[in-house]
Amino acid sequence: xxxxxxxxxxxxxKQWKQRIQFELDGADYNDTLIWNSPEDxxxxxxxxxxxxxxxxxxxxxxxxxxICQNIFVHDLTKSNLRALDSIARGAESLRFTIINEQTxxxxxxxxxxxEKLTIYFNLGxxxxxxxxxxxxxxxxxxxxxxxxxxxxxxxxxxxxxxxxNEKNNFETLELLSKSTKTxxxxxIDSGLYQNAGATMVQQIAYSLAHANEYFNRISKIxxxxxxxxxxxxxxxxxxxxxxxxxxLFNLIAKEYNHNVDCHILVSPTKRNKTLYDYxxxxxxxxxxxxxxxxxxxxxxxxxxxxxxxxxxxxxxDRIARNQLLILKHExxxxxxxxxxxxxxxxxxxxxxxxxxxxxLFHDIEAQGGFLKQLNVxxxxxxxxxxxxxEQELFDAGKEILLGTNKHLNTNERMKDNLELFxxxxxxxRKTLITPLIERRLAEKIEQERLKAENN
Numbered sequence: 001x002x003x004x005x006x007x008x009x010x011x012x013x014k015q016w017k018q019r020i021q022f023e024l025d026g027a028d029y030n031d032t033l034i035w036n037s038p039e040d041x042x043x044x045x046x047x048x049x050x051x052x053x054x055x056x057x058x059x060x061x062x063x064x065x066x067i068c069q070n071i072f073v074h075d076l077t078k079s080n081l082r083a084l085d086s087i088a089r090g091a092e093s094l095r096f097t098i099i100n101e102q103t104x105x106x107x108x109x110x111x112x113x114x115e116k117l118t119i120y121f122n123l124g125x126x127x128x129x130x131x132x133x134x135x136x137x138x139x140x141x142x143x144x145x146x147x148x149x150x151x152x153x154x155x156x157x158x159x160x161x162x163x164x165n166e167k168n169n170f171e172t173l174e175l176l177s178k179s180t181k182t183x184x185x186x187x188i189d190s191g192l193y194q195n196a197g198a199t200m201v202q203q204i205a206y207s208l209a210h211a212n213e214y215f216n217r218i219s220k221i222x223x224x225x226x227x228x229x230x231x232x233x234x235x236x237x238x239x240x241x242x243x244x245x246x247x248l249f250n251l252i253a254k255e256y257n258h259n260v261d262c263h264i265l266v267s268p269t270k271r272n273k274t275l276y277d278y279x280x281x282x283x284x285x286x287x288x289x290x291x292x293x294x295x296x297x298x299x300x301x302x303x304x305x306x307x308x309x310x311x312x313x314x315x316x317d318r319i320a321r322n323q324l325l326i327l328k329h330e331x332x333x334x335x336x337x338x339x340x341x342x343x344x345x346x347x348x349x350x351x352x353x354x355x356x357x358x359x360l361f362h363d364i365e366a367q368g369g370f371l372k373q374l375n376v377x378x379x380x381x382x383x384x385x386x387x388x389x390e391q392e393l394f395d396a397g398k399e400i401l402l403g404t405n406k407h408l409n410t411n412e413r414m415k416d417n418l419e420l421f422x423x424x425x426x427x428x429r430k431t432l433i434t435p436l437i438e439r440r441l442a443e444k445i446e447q448e449r450l451k452a453e454n455n
Contacts, residue, residue, distance in 0.1 A: 012048070013048035013050050013051050016048065017029065020045065020046075037234075037237065038199045038200075038386070038389065038390065039199050039200050039201045039237075039352075040201075040356070041349065041352050041353070041356075047344035051344075052347065052348065065293055066118055066298065066299040067092045067093070067300065067321065067324040068091065068093040068094065068118075068120070068265065068299045068300060068301035069083070069086040069091040069301065070095050070097070070267075071086070071095065071097070072096075072097045073097060073098045073099075073100075076104060076108055079096070079108060080107070080108055080110055080111070080112075083112055084111065084112065086317070086321065087112070087113065087117070089321060090321055090322075090324075091321060092118070092299075093117055093120070094119045094120070095119075095120040095121075095122060096108065096119065096120070096121050096122070097124070098121060098123050099123075099125070100124075101125045101127050105121075105133050105134060106137065114137070114141040114143035114145075115141065115142055115143065117144070118144045118145075118146070118299060119143065119144070120145075120146045120148055120226070120299075121134060121145070121147050122148050122187075122228075123147065123148070123149065125162060126149060126151060126163075126169060128165075128172060128175060128176060128179075131147055131149075131183075132180075134147055134183060135181070135182055135183050138182040138183050139181070145182070145183045145184075146183065146184045146187070146224075146263070147183055147184065147185045147187075148187030148226050149176070149185050149187060150186070150187045150188060150189050151169035151170070151173070152210055152370070152374075153189030153192060153210070155432070155433065156189070156374060156379070156433075157189065157192055157435055157436060157438075159429070159431025159432060159433050159434065160431050160432050170217045170218065173185065173186070173217075173218050174217075174218055174219065177219070177220045177221060183223070184223035184224050184225070184226060184263070186218070186221060186223075186226070187226040187227070188207050188210050188211050188226070188227045188228065190206075190207040190227050190228060191228050191230035191267060192438065193206050193436070194230040194231070194269055194271065195269055195270055195271050195438035195439075196383050196384075196387060196436040196437060196439070197383055197384070197386050197387020197388075197439065198382075198386055198387075199386045200241045201353060201356045201357050202360065202383060203241065204241060204245050204248065204353060204354075204357035205357040205358075205360035205364065206364075207245060208245075208248055208361050209361055209369065211225055211227075211249065212361075212369070212370065213369060213370050213371050215256045215258065216369075221256075222260065224260050224261065224263040225249075225260075225262050226264075226265055227245065227249075227262055228265050228266075228267070229242065229245070229265070229266045229267075229297075230266070230267055230270075230271075231267075231288045231292050232271065233272060233288060235291050236349060237349055238288065238291035238292070239291045239294045239295040239349075240346055240349035240350040240353050241295065241353060242291075242295030242296050242297060243295055243350045244351075244353040244357060245262075245264070246261070246262060246264065246296060247350070247354055248354055248357060250262070251358075252361075264297050264298050264299075265297070265298060265300075265301065266292040266297040266300050266301070267300070267302070267303055268284065268285040268288040269288070270303065270307070271438075271439070271440055272284060272401060272440070272441060273303070273307070273442075274308075274403060274440075274442045274446070275414055275442065275450075276403055276404055276408065276409070276414060276442075276449060277403020277404065277408065277409060277412065278306055278309075279305060280401075280403045281303075281305040282319065285302055285303050285320070286323050289323060290327060293327060293328075293333045294340050295340070300324060302320035302321065302323055302324055304317055304319065304320040305319060305320070308422045309414070309419060310417075310419050310420065374433060377433070377434055380435075380436055387439065390441065391441060395444075399441070401442055404442045404445060405445060413453055414446075414449075414450065414453070415450050415454070422440075422443075423440075423443050423446075424437060424438075424439050424443065
């Protein structure tokens with residue numbers, strides 16, 4: 001039987017390049033069509049089979065991603081009702097942020113269909129007794145619960161360890177790892193590095209080195225480690241970033257006989273979100289959620305378009321959740337596993353990001369490990385250098401945020417709409433290390449515009 005393409009001669013990458021060079025009418029191919037990313041990856045105008053070294057399976061199950069709703073727990077009754085309403089409106093998982101150790105977690109989860117949900121707990125404290133309550137609920141209700149405990153991430157963000165009754169935070173985790181049978185307890189706050197301005201190579205390498213500290217200090221990790229990742233709008237690179245992270249984690253975890261795949265919980269970044277022309281944030285988060293799905297996220301918690309300046313509200317939550325519902329049920333993103341496989345461009349980006357991140361990971365380990373570099377300020381300095389470079393591009397108009405540094409509406413007014421302070425907050429306190437600072441690109445220009453509104 002004759003095949004469809006038998007009548008067509010194959011065209012090599014060399015022939016394609018020659019044709020492109022001809023069409024450029026004397027312009028240099030490399031200078032005109034190849035650009036360099038902040039990760040020092042050269043992006044070519046086309047990718048061809050005869051230049052590709054080979055494919056690999058990244059095991060990205062797009063069909064399995066869960067729509068997650070973020071809920072900050074203050075009033076138990078309201079949080080419970082909000083959880084029930086979110087589930088009724090399409091949420092498939094919940095992420096509760098709890099800062100009060102006296103919170104009645106049983107009341108919080110009352111009447112929730114726990115057997116059908118995945119629930120994450122982000123805790124502002126480290127308490128064995130509190131975790132045991134969650135463990136008891138998981139066993140009794142056969143619930144899929146994750147306690148996202150990340151003392152290293154807390155240190156990096158706040159500058160201090162959690163205060164515990166045990167000798168140190170690692171002793172607490174060690175005791176929990178031996179006493180909990182059902183729930184996952186270890187998490188990596190990868191989003192901190194992205195929101196502070198790290199490059200993708202740094203985000204992957206620091207996340208892996210961060211996880212490696214737990215592998216080295218906790219004798220028993222037999223449940224999935226949760227990576228809480230933030231993604232930006234560099235669409236194809238973000239797909240490749242998630243794939244490379246999963247690939248390298250499994251590579252490193254095998255060295256510790258940890259054969260459980262990591263669990264990736266993704267949220268859009270705050271770094272590129274804007275106060276002015278805020279509806280553009282919906283477009284940004286849509287592409288970020290798309291790349292999260294294609295990159296293999298296990299769950300996605302979308303960021304409401306008004307999250308940086310409005311308190312939690314029903315309308316913002318509904319729009320954010322509906323974006324994911326449309327992607328999952330109307331755009332058919334849940335129908336194909338490994339959707340990026342076979343794309344030479346994404347495969348190439350995945351491979352290059354993985355290679356560069358692994359090299360940086362090895363360098364960190366050779367220099368004493370992640371915690372040592374964090375304690376002496378190397379991690380903070382490297383991320384700040386990357387953040388400064390990106391900020392310079394934004395300030396020069398080379399990195400564009402529509403409605404903010406290009407095509408802005410000068411008549412727009414925002415000062416009367418602020419329910420939250422949308423800029424970096426200075427909180428003087430004594431810290432063990434210099435904390436990482438999460439900062440949005442548009443903060444300076446927005447502050448100037450708000451000041452001008454008062455004149």
